[in-house]
Amino acid sequence: MAVEIKAIENAIRVIKIEIDPVDQKRLHGELNRFLDWLESLEAVDTAGVEPIRFGHNVVNSLRDDQAAAGDLKEVRKAAPNFDDGFYMVPPIIE
Amino acid sequence: MNYFDLTAVKAAEAVNNKEISARHLIENILEHCIDLNKKLNTFTYIAGTEALEHADSVDQKINSGYSMPLAGVPIAIGDNIAYKEMPAGLGSGAFRDYKPPFSAAAVEKLIGAGAVVIGKTNTGDMGIALNKALSPAGPALNPWNINRISESAGAAALAVRQCMLILESDSEGALRQGAATCGVFGLRPTPGRISRYGLNICSGSFDQVGLAAAAVADVSLAFQAVVGYDERDILTSVSRESRVKSEPGKIPNEIKLAFSPESFDLIDPISAEKLSQFRERCSSHGFILVETPLKLLNNALKAFYVITYAETSSTFARFDGIRYGRAAEADNLEDLYYKTRRLTFGHEAQRRSVFGTYLLSKGNFEHYYQQALKVWSLVKQEFAETMSNCDFLVLPTVKSTALKESEDSDFLKLLDEDIFTAPVTMTGLPSLTLPAWRENNFPAGIQLIGHPFSDEMLINIADIIKAEIEYPVPGNSEGEAG
Structure with missing residues (x-):
């Protein structure tokens, strides 16, 4: 069953991205085609199969928890706004 | 000396032996690179004086008695991999002015081995494969047919010797596919062998730093330089060495190659005929051939895209104008969130964010995402069974040679092109694409897939096969831009 455009509107609201109505309509059509494409995946018999989370067996290798000297001058270059040792960012509490 | 016939191995030898200077080599390559970039659009940034100064420092070390494995070798890096001397545009207009304050671990290691970075290669929207997601710089073109988009800009650059080695990311298979359609060698290593520190990640489970070169000996040299533990990436393997201790014999009749009958059905008829001829040649050269079923390739591809869309929608949430990226007015x-993400994401990144969020929403999480994780488990089992019966698995890399322009706009058709590469990504097995035959005079490659942590063996066996079987010459004058 085809999903309605509300599914696209809901996702846009969750991720907070501005997408104009023409592109929303395009995404709606593409989502329905994508879900049709997934039909055979839904039909795979996975009874009793455990979902996995990683495709490989590398175990986390942790470094020592020690402070290291950083170069503030280098960091500053990458920040749009940097003042008195702090990144200046737009206010997040209104 | 013709610099454009040199492999990385030969170039480093020549620089170490002072037959040529690193500066002279880099000057010539840069000139060639700038010239061809007007036609191929493979680079978004080409170095100037910074590369020449670096070449001078290599020459100074050589003159002081040092020898370096990659002395003066010109390398290019994907634009989603950090190098502090150059911009990292991530294929997004929002990052066009971004210059990272650090370099990726793999880049540091290559530079430490004497390589010189000559530029950043074109990457798709937010680092997604170039043939699926146009970058603001536009498409990079396949030098064998400039009417076709290259899946990997770096592979196209290698084919016409704009550089001798590349570092690019590989997730659904862009690096391997680009290598296949441009006639070069491309390695996606076992996860954990090369640090991902400095790579802009889209899909944490699948993104990997890979290598490519025009000669397999160059892949080997570069791999030796970059492999190993990095404390800044907790998923790098502590061991620098291959975990597979038993080396295969150097004689083909000691090596078992597996072919999957399903792969013949999934490629176009011309490619199927060529693959069949390739299998016969392997047999006549003495390799032991075995047949192995891979029934899940189609659904593995679908599970891959459910998982990768879901992960990408989550990782892209960090581009909010506060923590990462350029904030919109x-x-x-x-309003800041909405406008910043519009500024940052192109169509493909938008699609992945929206679809991924839908797939993770209530109800769909169980129906699609959990199902995809279970199918992933089945895919791993199927490949493990296959690998238990052979030394190496042979699969095509692409369904046919480089995509035609008319096919480039259909997103589902583009996903379908990944049917041999994305499932291999899910398994965590190392995969090396090597040139295998020509179709209508275009190069086509196959994937050799090895056991986990057998990357060195994989490179060795590719070298043996290379010696046994005729190959097209990448960058040959028959390539339109070659």
Whole structure:
């Protein structure tokens, strides 16, 4: 069953991205085609199969928890706004 | 000396032996690179004086008695991999001015081995494969047919010797596919062998730093330089060495190659005929051939895209104008999020964010995402069974040679092109694409897939096969831009 455009509107609201109505309509059509494409995946018999989370067996290798000297001058270059040792960012509490 | 016939191995030898200077080599390559970039659009940034100064420092070390494995070798890096001397545009207009304050671990290691970075290669929207997601710089073109888009800009650059080695990311298979359609060698290593520190990640489970070169000996040299533990990436393997201790014999009749009958059905008829001829040649050279079923390739591809869309929608949430990326002009916080993401994401990144969020929403999480994780488990089992019966698995890399322009706009058709590469990504097995035959005079490659942590063996066996079987010459004058 085809999903309605509300599914696209809901996702846009969750991720907070501005997408104009023409592109929303395009995404709606593409989502329905994508879900049709997934039909055979839904039909795979996975009874009793455990979902996995990683495709490989590398175990986390942790470094020592020690402070290291950083170069503030280098960091500053990458920040749009940097003042008195702090990144200046737009206010997040209104 | 013709610099454009040199492999990385030969170039480093020549620089170490002072037959040529690193500066002279880099000057010539840069000139060639700038010239061809007007036609192929493979680079978004080409170095100037910074590369020449670096070449001078290599020459100074050589003159002081040092020898370096990659002395003066010109390398290019994907634009989603950090190098502190150059911009990292991530294929997004929002990052066009971004210069990272650090370099990726793999880049540091290559530079430490004497390589010189000559530029950043074109990457798709937010680092997604170039043939699926146009970058603001536009498409990079396949030098064998400039009417076709290259899946990997770096592979196209290698084919016409704009550089001798590349570092690019590989997730659904862009690096391997680009190598296949441009006639070069491309390695996606076992996860954990090369640090991902400095790579802009889209899909944490699948993104990997890979290598490519025009000669397999160059892949080997570069791999030796970059492999190993990095404390800044907790998923790098502590061991620098291959975990597979038993080396295969150097004689083909000691090596078992597996072919899957399903792969013949999934490629176009011309490619199927060529693959069949390739299998016969392997047999006549003495390799032991075995047949192995891979029934899940189609659904593995679908599971891959459910998982990768879901992961990408989550990782892209960090581009909010506060923590990462350029903030848009906005009147309030809500507006800032909406406008910043519009500024940052192109169509493909938008699609992945929206579809991924839908797939993770209530009800769909169980129906699609959990199902995809279970199918992933089955895919791993199927490949493990296959690998238990052979030394190496042979699969095509692409369904046919480089995509035609008319096919480039259909997103589902583009996903379908990944049917041999994305499932291999899910398994965590190392995969090396090597040139295998020509179709209508275009190069086509196959994937050799090895056991986990057998990357060195994989490179060795590719070298043996290379010696046994005729190959097209990448960058040959028959390539339109070659």
